[in-house]
Amino acid sequence: MTPERDLRRRIGSARRVVVKIGSSAITSFEGGIRRAQLDALADVCQTRMDAGSDVFVVSSGAIGAGMSPLGMTTRPSTLAAKQAAASVGQLELARAWGDSFARYDRVVGQVLLTAGDVGRRESAANAQRTLDRLRTLKAVPVINENDTVATNEIRFGDNDRLAALVAHLTSADALILLSDVDALYDSDPRKGGATPVSMVAGMEDLDGVVAGAGGALGTGGMASKLAAARLAADAGIPVLLTAAERASRALSGDPDVGTVFAPRPERMTARRFWVRHAADAHGAVVLDDGAVRAVTRSRRSLLLAGVTGVDGLFHFGDVIEMHDHAGETVARGIAQYDSIEVRGRLAERASGSDIGQGRPLVHADDLVPV
Template sequence: MLLCGVFISIFVRYNSTMRKEILKKVKRIVIKIGSRVLTCDDNGLDSALIGGLAGEVSHFRKKGYEIVIVSSGAVAAGRKELGLGDRPRTIPQKQAAAAIGQSKLMRAYEEAFAGHEIKVAQLLLTRDDLANRLRFLNARATIDTLLDCGIIPIINENDTVVVDEIKFGDNDNLSALVTNLVEAQLLVILTDIDGFYSADPRTDPDARLIHLVSAITREVERAAGGSASTVGTGGMATKVAAAKKVGKSGVSTLMINGKTPGNLERALTGDEVGTLFLPADTSLNRRKHWIAYTLRPVGRIIVDNGAREVLARHGRSLLPSGVVRVEGKFDRGACVRVCGPDGTEFARGIADYSSREIELIHGRKSGEIEQILGYRYGDDIIHRDNLVVL
């Protein structure tokens, strides 16, 4: 396959050195542990494996690294108690399984880390907790305090109350958002295969492991398949998407097999284990990353070709004169999609005016805003500091 050949032939000679150089700069790490890693064949929690991972994490914690864990496994741990042989089919079933399993999961972590004299703390989040700027900052302050006290935060989605409107979708996505939240320098994704392959190794015998991905292109995204698991919710595509998100903030991602004893320690010391995803050449600041990937857009602003050109190529603000129409109902301060004349989204930002107000002032000059509305918040529909070109 061309994809595999390009990555291997160009980058394999530099892979080991590059990893060590990247790891030298790392102090704070987010480690995402998937359900397939944490569970046994009978879908119960694998206490021995959790104990092994706790030992490896504790080793690096005592060496001065700050580590945050994003852990799946609550639903898988609790579903047996409900008599479910497969993944819960309804939201109430999932919420009930999570309510039972979360305490089991935390007890397993507490017991595993207690053997290394390290304490852990539980944080349950919904997308709303990170989309609200004040709660976002409060969550970061809580995690910073825990890390300062030598305690390892263990984060999971609050599945007991979550609904589609406020759910992260999967813990791969959550781990990417947490990496931005805590300003970590590395994301490590523990899964049940050895890394990123040129094709699905479960179905394609010719699939080859790619140790280094220099850029997440469309070819890389196409090579990522879906989930083959009845336990977890994320497949390779969601892991690649998470690596792409953290890469936009200048952070690398390591994807490794979490079921292989010692793999985490080998990976964090620079051995060529799993797949290393390099960050994007240009990165977003933390606020723009939050706008692009944490906030949920609630409407669309369609702009003309001239405005698209100015926004995409020159980093300007969106003015009323460039707006063709507005779709959806939203208030001032909402996150909205910015789309070209063909309806394709190319940017995202926080609107300085509501949809009702934009309907009145679109296509007009900024100097006319106060005359039309009777007041003005500013010249821009979206200021450039609140606009992200995707």
Template sequence: MRIVVKVGTSTLAHATGRLNIRHVEQLVKVLSDLKNAGHEMILVSSGAIGMGVGKLNLPGRPGDMPTKQAAAAVGQCELMYTYDKLFSEYNHTVAQILLTGEDVDHADRRRNFENTMSRLLELGALPIINENDTIATEEIKVGDNDTLGAIVACSAKADLLVLLSDIEGLYTADPRRDPGARLIPVVEEITQEILALAGEKGSDLATGGMATKLRAAQMATARGCDMVITNGEHPEVLYDIAQGKAVGTRFVAKK
């Protein structure tokens, strides 16, 4: 299978913005093992701004664009250095692709991106994709990596998109506030009732939320790609997901 895994800032970093070493090392180990098993893996990774916040010792996620871009420039270096070092330990070569909204909205640029990604997979590399937050402005940014994950999955004609988040999946209500909330294991169709279940975003360093995940599910399933939302606390759940086992919430693709 061709699998796109999107990992959020809440999985990669502690609340301080500093790297969650245990999570990242385990994620890389599992992705490497799935690649060894014959799957084509693509990683969409958040975390540049969050890691830049930690590295620059800022008090929190910046509100102004120049500081966000500065934090992204610092954090992206740290992020890719870490991935390159860890994946190399398992004899896998990584490649960095940074995108803005213009790169996917413009037909020629999107085709160039798709061709590059296709060739990287043919060469056995593992593409690591993030928004180019260092130059992205409000006018040209994709906005969140859930949407970016869906765009990448559609562009790569992936079989499966997995969003690793800080929540187990889609619930009947917000489980942080309602102890009676139940996990919805399978969504066959994204109805207005399903869309109405979206709550607020999670951590302070994150940019997404359930609303962006449901939009990503709409995009992916419309293009024939299943999507799973699950908790990134234990990356080894990717083994079960790749085998089609019930983990988190699976959105079934339209055939």
């Protein structure tokens, strides 16, 4: 069996599956929620659950679902208007999913999350427990970003990143991304001449691939899906990307649908995964060239001697970013000093004092290159 066939077999037989559904699959400008399409997707999820899998649904579409009831004909552009549409749309979506799964005597539990919820370890653990309890009670978790209170606009990228984080939180065996594109292509398929990519074994396979932005109803696009696939790969979770119209084939294990993304050979530890992908960063430090090489190539601790500047405020135990002189983030990690102390030590060094080595600013065990 080829590696691709084996990977597709793993996805087709996965016992715990996260299914992400894009806005365009279930909403429209004219009529809000497309009930027939939503029912068809619920049917597919129910079939997979009947086969013995646990299914977690990450559903976009709250803003799109709220536009029609509010008389909006174009996607709102301001944060306040988006949140107003989402406040109406969340109710519409929850009702639609509840009605659809009620045909199978299934109860739906709505879980609304913000990036901050996932970025804080305590609230992420609470979300994890809630999702797991819904699973054991045989309810269908329907998860969405809480757009009505989120302060950063669509930070999850049309829920693609959220879906990958949920896959990590639930220890999923597979992530299926359903959108309006049937596969990853090496260029924009709308312009002709594009070739589908059947499997991505590693990020090097994406060299030369052009990823576009989202459509009118959503905010994702191929770029956010590739980022989500990379995130899931770090969590050791295989990913299948295809169109919502092919959901039945995707969830039934069809070996010839969409694009599959291979996970890392070794699953990243929960702590390192949280530092790299989920945690909120509270400031940054600037590194000299030697420190950049040490943390990115040699996986060594970051010492104060390699720090040339501090941006923002952070405290002991906060996750911080590490930047090179061009401002690019090269790593993230957990600070062992607060920003005031770091600034003081840098000032001492500038005055000619020997600040010594001391304890690392970020220990190697708490440092993850990005």
